[in-house]
Amino acid sequence: xxxxxxxxxxxxxxxxxxxxxxxxxxxxxxxxxxxxxxxxxxxxxxxxxxxxxxxxxxxxxxxxxxxxxxxxxxxxxxxxxxxxxxxxxxxxxxxxxxxxxxxxxxxxxxxxxxxxxxxxxxxxxxxxxxxxxxxxxxxxxxxxxxxxxxxxxxxxxxxxxxxxx
Numbered sequence: 001x002x003x004x005x006x007x008x009x010x011x012x013x014x015x016x017x018x019x020x021x022x023x024x025x026x027x028x029x030x031x032x033x034x035x036x037x038x039x040x041x042x043x044x045x046x047x048x049x050x051x052x053x054x055x056x057x058x059x060x061x062x063x064x065x066x067x068x069x070x071x072x073x074x075x076x077x078x079x080x081x082x083x084x085x086x087x088x089x090x091x092x093x094x095x096x097x098x099x100x101x102x103x104x105x106x107x108x109x110x111x112x113x114x115x116x117x118x119x120x121x122x123x124x125x126x127x128x129x130x131x132x133x134x135x136x137x138x139x140x141x142x143x144x145x146x147x148x149x150x151x152x153x154x155x156x157x158x159x160x161x162x163x164x165x
Contacts, residue, residue, distance in 0.1 A: 029073040033165060037069035037082060038062075040161055044154040045088055048147070054095055055143040061089040063105060071165055080162035085109045090147075092140050100133030102140040106147070113159045120148035 041062060048059045067084035086108045094100045104127040111122065125144045127137040134140055 027075050031071045032068065033071055033162065034068045036165070037084075037158060037162060038065045040158055041065055041084070041086070044157055045086075045151075048150055048154065050143075050147040050150050052095075052143040052146055055092045055140065056095065057090055057092045057144050057147055059088050059106075059147075060091050060103075063087040063089050067110070069162060071162055078163055080159060080165070081113055082158070082162065083110055083112050086111070090144055092144060094134060094140075098131070098133030100131035102127055102130035102134055104128040104140070104144070106144060108151075111155065113155075116152045116155055116159075119152045119155070120145065123148055123151075 042065075045059050045062055050057045064087045065084055067082065069082035069084070070080065072079045072081075086106075088106045090104060090106055092102045094102075104125060107124040107126070108119070108122055109124075111119070115122065123145050125141045127140055130137065130140060
């Protein structure tokens with residue numbers, strides 16, 4: 001019984017490590033999973049294909065991804081989120097009379113799970129190369145921007161994967 005009242009016994013139950021009260025109580029935990037999320041993003045996006053009446057668009061490379069992804073455990077409930085900026089290379093093969101092709105980049109800045117519904121408005125498309133059979137950049141830009149629904153689906157998958165991690 002005397003050992004139960006000793007300082008050593010008491011100190012063993014009280015942490016002196018740094019951290020917030022919530023962290024010490026085990027009610028909050030944050031993990032940075034940015035590297036893992038960027039690898040998952042690459043797997044989800046590269047090779048993604050979108051067909052429109054005028055073109056077939058394929059995402060060919062994740063050129064850059066910056067930002068962060070986190071998993072939080074708050075009072076036992078798992079939450080996840082990200083804030084990412086992406087640049088993805090694409091290739092478009094026009095359908096119809098000409099077998100013309102174009103390529104370029106697609107950029108999304110500071111996207112988070114809350115903004116996925118607005119993805120179509122956030123996409124910036126740059127045409128780097130286009131064959132002579134394509135009369136203007138706009139002829140390619142419209143089909144490339146229409147990939148927004150598929151991008152939203154893939155980014156939602158990333159969010160779900162983060163929640164499960």
